[in-house]
Amino acid sequence: MAKYKSLFKVRGSIDDVSFYKTEDGYGIRSKSSLDKARLKSDPAFERTRENNNEFGNAATSGKILRRAIIDMVSNAKDNKLASRVTQVMSQVKNFDLTSPRGQRNAAVGILTPDGKIPLIGFNFNRRSSLSEVFQSDYSLSTATGEIVISNFIPTQKLIIPEGATHVEFTAGFLNLDLATQEKDMQISNVENLAINGISTTITLTPAAPAAGTGQSFYLLKVAFFQEINNLQYPLKNGAFNALQILNVL
Incomplete structure (x- = not known):
């Protein structure tokens, strides 16, 4: 172009x-010289209509996911998140091997093992992916959603943005059914630490295991703050905050 x-x-x-x-x-x-009426009725554009319908389904699935985690993603996203999530849901849709062409959707694709893969490791803020700011190992309990980060030393295990004085960790455990839109989002305790050389073990435990008949999503969020006169402020309005889907089951 x-x-x-x-x-x-x-x-x-x-x-x-x-x-x-x-x-x-x-x-x-x-x-374009193509008008909407022709696009909707001309047999020559049947495949285009099918593609548009599947794209619309992917966009809807992406919107459902974004709304389900709004409490975590609101300050850890980029301005192209909607289109990026739609793109990922389109990949998930490709693993729907049962629906007719034009009706394939992510709600069916995600039921397959391969259909979950495009979502695993997805970063909601393309300007700050989890691996770019967080360098520590962790353990994840898929039964409870609990994340444990042992022997965490901020100055050694973080890529620290300029001006950051504190870091905050949050875990999320989501059960989401893309077909029915039923969801249960459980968020852990929030651990806020000064960025220094002191070793500590961080335990993030969601309030309860997420319940439902959908898929389980496990998320980890890292957020940075700057302390001035004993008050903490989001660093550059969350530009360096990272939120990632660690696993989908």
Whole structure:
């Protein structure tokens, strides 16, 4: 796709050309001659309609997941999260081997072992993935959702953003049924530590095991703060916060 970069910047349309701006810069595209009525009825576009329907299902599944973890993801996400989650759900959808073409969806794909793989390791903040800030081993109990980080030394086990004085850990245990949208989200205690050379063991225990007939999601969040006059403030509005899906069962 052509990109336009100049001192003269245009937004909107001129004749059959549209000018637009994204975070990557300015772009130009020509208007399509295809109208909606033809797209909905013309047999030549049957496959396009099928693809659009499956894409819509993936977007809905992504929205369900994002809403289910809103209490954890609100300050640990990037501005392209919705599209990235939709892309992952499209991959999950590909493992639906029973539904007709055009009706494949993530709710069926995730029931398979391979269908869970695209979600494992997913980072909700592409600017700060978990592996980029957190360097420690941990243990995860899939029965309770408890995460234990033993012998954790902040100055050795973190990639510390400039200005950070404290770090905060939270675990999440989610049971989510994409088909029925039923969910149970259990969040652990929050452990806030000064970033220093003192070794400690962190135990994050969700309030209860997440219950339901859906899939189990296990999450870990790392958030950074800056202390000024005995008050802690989110570091750069959470730009360096990381939230990852550790496992899906």
